[in-house]
Amino acid sequence: MSELIDHTLRGGWTPSGAGAAPLPAHALRWLSTRIGLDGITTPAAPASLLDVPGSALPEAARAELAELLGEHQVQTGATARLGRAGGLSYADLVRRRDGTDLAIPDAVLLPADPAQVQQVLEVCVRHDVAVVPFGGGTSVVGGVTALRGEKSSVVALDLAGLDRLISVDPVSRIAVLQAGVRAPEAESLLAAHGFTLGHFPQSFERATIGGFAATRSAGQASSGYGRFADMVEGVRVATPVGEWRLGSAPASAAGPDLRQLAVGGEGALGVITEVALRVRPKPTEMRYEALVLDGWQAGAEAVRALAQQRVLADVTRLSDVDETAVQLELSGGVKSRALRTLLLGRRIAEPCLLVLGWESTSGAELKQRRAATLRALSGFRSLRLGPRGGEAWHSNRFAGPRQRDALLDVGVCVETLETATCWSRLSELRSAVRAALVRALEHDGRAPIVMCHLSHAYETGASLYFTVLAARSAQDPIGQWQRAKDAATDAITKRVPGHEMGRGTLTHHHAVGADHLPWLESEIGSIGTTVLAAAKRAVDPTGILNPGKLIR
Numbered sequence: 001m002s003e004l005i006d007h008t009l010r011g012g013w014t015p016s017g018a019g020a021a022p023l024p025a026h027a028l029r030w031l032s033t034r035i036g037l038d039g040i041t042t043p044a045a046p047a048s049l050l051d052v053p054g055s056a057l058p059e060a061a062r063a064e065l066a067e068l069l070g071e072h073q074v075q076t077g078a079t080a081r082l083g084r085a086g087g088l089s090y091a092d093l094v095r096r097r098d099g100t101d102l103a104i105p106d107a108v109l110l111p112a113d114p115a116q117v118q119q120v121l122e123v124c125v126r127h128d129v130a131v132v133p134f135g136g137g138t139s140v141v142g143g144v145t146a147l148r149g150e151k152s153s154v155v156a157l158d159l160a161g162l163d164r165l166i167s168v169d170p171v172s173r174i175a176v177l178q179a180g181v182r183a184p185e186a187e188s189l190l191a192a193h194g195f196t197l198g199h200f201p202q203s204f205e206r207a208t209i210g211g212f213a214a215t216r217s218a219g220q221a222s223s224g225y226g227r228f229a230d231m232v233e234g235v236r237v238a239t240p241v242g243e244w245r246l247g248s249a250p251a252s253a254a255g256p257d258l259r260q261l262a263v264g265g266e267g268a269l270g271v272i273t274e275v276a277l278r279v280r281p282k283p284t285e286m287r288y289e290a291l292v293l294d295g296w297q298a299g300a301e302a303v304r305a306l307a308q309q310r311v312l313a314d315v316t317r318l319s320d321v322d323e324t325a326v327q328l329e330l331s332g333g334v335k336s337r338a339l340r341t342l343l344l345g346r347r348i349a350e351p352c353l354l355v356l357g358w359e360s361t362s363g364a365e366l367k368q369r370r371a372a373t374l375r376a377l378s379g380f381r382s383l384r385l386g387p388r389g390g391e392a393w394h395s396n397r398f399a400g401p402r403q404r405d406a407l408l409d410v411g412v413c414v415e416t417l418e419t420a421t422c423w424s425r426l427s428e429l430r431s432a433v434r435a436a437l438v439r440a441l442e443h444d445g446r447a448p449i450v451m452c453h454l455s456h457a458y459e460t461g462a463s464l465y466f467t468v469l470a471a472r473s474a475q476d477p478i479g480q481w482q483r484a485k486d487a488a489t490d491a492i493t494k495r496v497p498g499h500e501m502g503r504g505t506l507t508h509h510h511a512v513g514a515d516h517l518p519w520l521e522s523e524i525g526s527i528g529t530t531v532l533a534a535a536k537r538a539v540d541p542t543g544i545l546n547p548g549k550l551i552r
């Protein structure tokens with residue numbers, strides 16, 4: 001296991017925590033002035049100081065599981081259990097820091113292969129033990145919170161042992177990977193065969209193949225490679241009623257696509273043990289560059305043009321004026337001052353950064369695709385910054401979680417949320433969510449920083465991803481964020497007059513988990529929740545799988 005995936009490491013993204021990306025002094029000063037930090041620091045509590053209740057796993061179940069997996073693969077010690085006590089949302093991290101309200105599993109199970117996963121489920125059915133499938137543990141929606149539901153004990157089923165590349169079919173370009181393979185390992189296993197998955201979410205360093213499938217994840221290069229769900233050709237799933245394999249051809253009309261019960265099933269409808277994935281030749285050529293457009297509306301129009309003319313770059317990411325300003329402020333220095341002067345000279349009043357990235361195995365093809373993208377943008381007033389801005393984004397693309405550790409350390413409430421909608425409602429949705437977040441987090445006359453970007457574009461619409469920075473409430477840090485999240489989610493799900501749906505989706509790629517569950521019916525209707533409950537009864541009749549997530 002690499003250091004990065006040591007699950008006992010829940011207080012920081014890497015072993016060096018905030019030290020991995022310390023905030024420069026100028027950034028801290030600026031942040032203090034903007035959001036008013038009052039010096040609250042909450043370092044992550046060492047595991048030894050946390051109160052961990054004894055394991056409630058019945059001895060008969062523990063003994064049977066130990067016989068099946070081996071004594072070392074059934075862990076009931078405090079450190080192992082704390083390491084799987086929740087995911088990595090802001091609320092999870094705050095709880096982990098002050099050690100309160102942690103839902104701690106009674107044991108951690110470490111099966112070695114799909115057959116053992118199937119047998120574990122059979123034992124857990126017999127002993128009526130709840131099972132939380134655990135991949136990289138990077139869920140930000142309470143997906144891996146160790147809820148017991150109606151069961152008296154709950155185990156975290158850690159899939160780290162399912163870490164193999166099973167096969168590569170270079171002719172069909174399909175690779176079969178086990179569910180516990182983490183993204184960096186998946187990329188290096190595939191690179192040995194000349195392939196890539198092209199799935200690069202910000203949680204790349206820690207998240208797993210099974211987690212990506214179970215949550216319908218989307219990576220930063222989704223415009224080129226597609227969302228994770230688009231890559232899934234087939235799945236092997238362990239369920240309490242037996243093993244289920246789905247996906248025998250690239251397309252099928254044999255009824256509804258039941259693979260989608262696993263892809264997006266969030267561990268409530270089965271444990272994914274293997275995934276057959278479409279892979280692509282590993283690119284040898286890359287070009288990243290940045291432009292600045294004037295105003296969100298113009299930027300969104302430009303990305304819509306790219307999507308509808310089908311000339312999107314593989315990475316297409318538009319920051320709104322607030323996110324662009326923060327990026328400039330935090331980078332500071334001579335270069336950012338020079339850029340501000342340049343923007344003023346070009347009369348770009350509301351700079352919105354657009355990062356574009358193309359990847360290919362052929363220089364000529366890349367050139368052609370880049371030219372098509374830039375041609376489609378020629379009707380929009382923009383300032384071309386060239387490769388430097390794009391390459392800077394590319395080399396820092398996984399730095400966000402490290403910076404979050406540093407922000408948490410200095411008392412910032414830092415959290416993100418995401419949604420998606422069609423182009424005709426995109427700006428209305430952005431304004432409504434932004435306003436809801438600002439209202440909910442305004443305190444003592446100080447407004448929070450609310451930033452937004454668009455990083456997944458489709459012909460019919462796009463995603464919106466919000467990042468919030470506010471001074472953390474010393475008395476009630478979790479309630480402070482929960483009220484803001486509720487307000488934003490209400491704004492997203494609110495019915496639009498004349499349109500029987502909400503303004504946007506509850507979640508574009510973070511999934512439902514426990515946190516979004518109260519709003520799910522507003523999106524899929526009571527028929528939708530009944531269908532999901534019926535599917536669950538069919539595959540998990542005693543309800544052991546991931547209680548309280550996705551399905552009530």
Ligand SMILES: Cc1cc2nc3c(=O)[nH]c(=O)nc-3n(C[C@H](O)[C@H](O)[C@H](O)COP(=O)(O)OP(=O)(O)OC[C@H]3O[C@@H](n4cnc5c(N)ncnc54)[C@H](O)[C@@H]3O)c2cc1C
Binds near residue numbers: 549
């Ligand atoms: C800093 C940060 C940045 C992030 N950036 C992105 C991003 O860019 N794009 C994105 O899509 N998401 C992002 N996420 C969210 C998260 O990384 C994704 O949801 C990811 O897909 C979860 O993978 P995981 O292996 O960590 O799954 P986990 O967190 O372990 O589990 C997630 C859910 O899937 C279930 N599950 C896990 N493995 C299996 C399995 N084998 N079978 C059945 N169910 C399973 C769990 O029970 C849980 O409900 C981010 C999270 C963080 C903390």
